[in-house]
Amino acid sequence: MAQAQQPTQQQQRKIAAPPINSETQAFWDAAGQGKLLYKKCAGCGEPHFYPRPHCPFCFSDQVEWQEASGRGAIYTYSVMRRAPVPYAIAYVTLAEGPTMMTNIVDCDLNSIKIGQAVRLVFKPSEGGPPVPMFTPA
């Protein structure tokens, strides 16, 4: 960016707890154990995210939970400056294929780049399970 930015070493932002339902309980239970899950369709073979009980590609209900490796690359991002604590929202493309919304954390927010390799971390939410986020690998 052309202009000077305020210091953006990672500070702690309050993270809203994710709403959980019967479709997503397994995902958040796994998150509590430090695992990131996605769904893969046994019918057409396509992985998808966010996970749902029906494949959004072929509509099969034969979809299975898979554990992601936690490796990925930043597809795009933006640092929100107009917030009590600046934060980086991003889409990260997982090594397994699907792209998911997330935050990039534990780094200088001004150093984030598209294409950058990232790895999975979990951050506590306010009264909910830990939430999957990413940090430079």
Place this chain on the structure above:
Amino acid sequence: MSIKGKAYIVGIYEHPTRLATDKTVPQLHAESAKGALEDAGLTKNDIDGYFCAAGDMAGLGQLSMTDYLGLKTRHIDSTDVGGSSYLLQVGHAAEAIALGKCSIALITLAGRPRAEGMATGTQPRAPERPMPESGFELPYAPATANMYAMAAMRHMHQYGTTSEQMAWVKVAASHHAQHNPHAMLRDVVTVEEVVNSPMIADPLHRLDCCVISDGGGAIIMTTPEIAKSLKRPLVKVIGSGEAPKHQMGGKVDLTYSGAVWSGPLAFEEAGVKPSDIKYASIYDSFTITVLMQLEDLGFCEKGQGGRFVSDGNLIAGVGKLPFNTDGGGLCNNHPSNRGGLTKVLEAVRQLRGEAHPAVQVKNCDIALAHGTGGSLGTRHAAATVIMERE
């Protein structure tokens, strides 16, 4: 079966308020409806189809407004996909009129986010009840600005688009707004002022963002027969298209919008090409929104939007494609945080020859209005309407 030429826009009204501390939302709807009826030369009891986006009011808003206005209708539509809702509704009203399901349709918009102190673009908003995606988005604090910003960031990365190019969209809007006495921001700005304004969400600066304003507007549509019995210039809808775009199960691609689908539908129905369009109203929630939609509608090659909008190409009397000659959402208003309806209004003014003389496009016979409702960064509905002066 086509809507081409089967419905006319005979009444329009843009509420002049930009800060409505002393008015309610239903009152703004009603005042807008009254203005459009007077413009058309019709009365309230002529209306037999009412279109009111569900999100403009709490609860069953369309129904409450039907009661509040005292309407007796035979066609009900509460289509709501965010800011482009009113563009879809123009298409839906044309369909209903073409099929004889109603003969005089009213579309209203109203809202007062400014009076209510809403931080529209920067405050993450949780829905009243969780949506299927909520658990996978809300923890990351998606607001409006950072969602569009992610689309801009990717566009810059992939196509080499620059902040200076995006700034030209705002510069063009400001050149037009100086002539609009109702516009919220009437000062002409420069590219330098845009790129030096405070960063909101990288790479979008404050002046890349539309205004937060109160207000409203209304549209009256009718059959060819009734339109020809009225005294206003004849403006007919000749094509419309609508399309949703979303995260596609994780195959996320933020470099294009649903305009790639809604545009061709509308152009094909109208039987015209982008080069036939004399004036375009393009939803300008942010500068990047305009740039991407122009590419996706086929006004330039994909990835060349930055070059296309530069050097005043969108300024009336200067460039090849005059856009948002009322100042648009970037400078004029963005009532209810929804810019779709005002896009139709300025297109109709241009076709009637009733735009401000400083920005009136000469021989404006075919115009386009297009918008994106929802978010470029997650889910949105694109809608395109093409209109012709008879």
